[in-house]
Amino acid sequence: MSTDPRTEDRLAELEIKASYADDLLDRLNELVYRQQRQIEQLQLELAALRGQWRDNATPAFRSLRDELPPHY
Numbered sequence: 001m002s003t004d005p006r007t008e009d010r011l012a013e014l015e016i017k018a019s020y021a022d023d024l025l026d027r028l029n030e031l032v033y034r035q036q037r038q039i040e041q042l043q044l045e046l047a048a049l050r051g052q053w054r055d056n057a058t059p060a061f062r063s064l065r066d067e068l069p070p071h072y
């Protein structure tokens with residue numbers, strides 16, 4: 001069965017475009033994966049910082065003498 005050369009050229013062009021689209025999709029998926037891992041890491045760090053802040057948020061008793069400048 002013989003096909004028109006224009007049809008074969010168009011088919012080859014579509015195959016090339018599909019190949020580029022597949023490659024782009026793979027790269028975008030990898031980028032989204034890395035960004036999600038980074039977001040999760042940042043969320044863990046933020047939770048740790050919030051925990052530290054809560055621990056330090058309750059003021060301990062401080063003497064006014066501790067507030068005096070060193071030359072007094």
